[in-house]
Amino acid sequence: MNYSSLPKFIDSNKTFLIGIFIGAGLSIVSCIGIASLLNSTSNSGASNNIDELQALISDEGQLPEVRGSLEDIISDGSPSQRRKDLHTYLIGKDSEELQELIDDSNELLEGRRLVLAQNFLFEHLANINPNHALTKVWSQAEHRWQDLLSVVFGAWASSSLNDAVNAASKLEGSFRSVAVRAILVDRTDITDVERSKTAQILDNEFIANVILSETMVMQLLHRPSDAWDVVLNDSISDDTQADLLSHIASAWISVEGVDGYVPVFRRLFALDGSYRSKLTASVIGRVVAANPQSAWEQAENLSSVEQRWIKPEIMNVWSSIDRQEAFEHVTQIEDPDIQHRVYKSLIDGWSSDQPSAVLNNLQLIPPEHRTDAIGSAIGQLARNRSYDEATRFIQDLDEQGENVVRASESLIYIWSMNDPLSALNWLRANTETGGPYSSISLYMAIEQLSLQDPTQAIAFADANEFPDTTSESIKIQVIQALASHGRFERAKAVLPQLQDPLNRVIYDSLGRNLIFFDRSYDAIELAKDLPESRWIDYFKLLSISWFNANPDELVDTLAQLPNKGVRSAVAEQILSSASYYDHVLSSKQIEYVQTFLEVEE
Structure with missing residues (x-):
C-alpha cells in the first residue's frame, strides 16, 4: 500500500480516526478526545497544535500575552481560547518547568481539567525531552498511564521514530501495545516494512497483526x-x-x-x-x-x-x-408487519430499561399493542424481583380494564422460579378477589414447587382449589411435574394420596416420560400396576410416544410385551404411525411387525 498520499488526510482527522482502536488502544480515544474540548470546531489532533500556534505567532509578529495561572487558563474562556492560551502559556518552558507544572496540576486540578492540562503538559515535555516525559508518566495515577503513554509516544514518534520504537520495546505487556499504536497512528508516512517492523516488537504475532489491521483500516476511512x-x-x-x-x-x-x-x-x-x-x-x-x-x-x-x-x-x-x-x-408506518415489528422492538427495549415507565405511559401505545407491552414490562419487573410492584400494577391495570392475563402469566413464570409458594399464594388471593386467573399460571407455579418441595406442593393442593381446577387436579399436576423431570420414584410415592391412584392420565404421563428418559423396561413394568383390562389402551398410547422417540427399539421390543392382544394392538399402531413417516422403518421391519397382527383367541 502506498501511504504517501494519506498523511495530510490522516493528520487532519486524527481525533476521529484514533477512536477506532479498542482494548488498550481505547486510552488513545480519551486523551485525544480532550483536544476536542479545547476546540469544539476542529478535528485536529494534539500533535499539530504547536505548529498552528507558531503560524499564529508568525502572522501576528509576537506571542499574545496570557495572564493568570495554569488553573485559570483551564477554567476560563471558550474552548478555542483555552486551546490557544494553553499552548501560548507552555511555549518556551523547559523540561524542569514543565515537570514542575505537572506536579502542580496534581495538587490544583481534578477530573477532566486535570486530564486536559496533563495531556498538553506531557505533549510539550515529550517534544522537548521524551525520556523525561516517559519517566514522569509512572509518577502519575495508575489509571492515567495508558492515556499519557499515548501522548508521549505520539509526540516522540514525530521527532524520532527509531528512538520511540526502541523505548516502546522496553515496556511490558499492554503498555507496549499502547505505545506501538500511538507510534503507528502518528507516523502514517512510513513504509509497510517499517510499520511491520514496528509492530513486531510486540513479540506476539496475533496482536501485531491486529494492530496492523487496525491502522490499515484507519488509513482507508476515506x-x-x-x-x-x-x-x-x-x-x-x-x-x-x-x-x-x-x-x-x-x-x-x-x-x-x-x-x-x-x-x-x-x-x-x-x-x-x-x-x-x-x-x-x-x-x-x-x-x-x-x-x-x-x-x-x-x-x-x-x-x-x-x-x-x-x-x-x-x-x-x-x-x-x-x-x-x-x-x-x-x-x-403503512406496512402492518413492519409496524408490528417496530412496536415490539420499541416496547421490549423500553420495558427492559424502564418497565415502570412503560406501565405509567400506556397512552403512548395503541390499544392493540398494550397487552404485549404490559406483559413485557411486568416480566421485567419480575426479573428485577420487584414482585410487589408488579402485583400492584396488575391489580390497578385490571381495574382499569386492561388485559393482564398474559402479564400475570409472565409474573408467575419468573416469580415461581425463585419463590413458587409465594407466587401460588398471590395467585390464590388474586383469584379469590376476582382478579385474573390462568390455569397456565397455576401449572407453572405448581411445577416449580413440586420440584423444590413435593410435600409442600401436595399440602398446597390439599388446601386449595381454583376455577376449573380441583384439588385432585392439582395433585395430578404435581405428579406430572415430577415425572417430566425424571423423578419417577418420588412421583409414584404421591400416587396413594390421589382419590384414584390408578388414574389413567397419570399412568399415561408416567409411561410417556419413562420412554423420554430412555427407561423403556420400566415403562413396560409400570403396566403391572394396572388391571389387565387396561393394558391394551396403556400400551397403544405408550407406543405413539415410543415410536416418535425410538422406532427401532419399539420394533425390537415388540415381542417382549405381555400378551398377544397387546402385541397385536401395538403392531397395528406401529404400522399406522409408519404410514405417516416414509423411510422410518425398513421393509424388513414392516414385515416383522405384520407378523404380530393376530387376534388373540
Missing part, C-alpha cells in the same frame, strides 16, 4: 467501502470487528452525507444472520444516534425485507433519544 471489506476479511475478534465497523460506518456517512446510510444498512444486512445480530447494535447505535430522522428516511430506500430488519433497530436508538417522538413516528 474509502469506507474498502475499509469495510478489509475488516470483514481479516482474522480479528467479533468485538474488534464491531468496534471498527462502527467507526467505518460513521466515516461512510461523513464522506457521503445522508446517502451513506443506505450502503451501511445494506452491508450489514448482507452479513450472515447470527453474525449480523452481533454487529448490528453497535454499528446502528453509532450511526443513527446523530440523526435518527435522516436514518429513518433513508431506510425507505431499502427493500421491504431490509426495512423489516432495519426499522426496528433504528427505532430502538431513536426511542432512547426521544421516546415520544419515536412512538408517534411508528403510527405513520
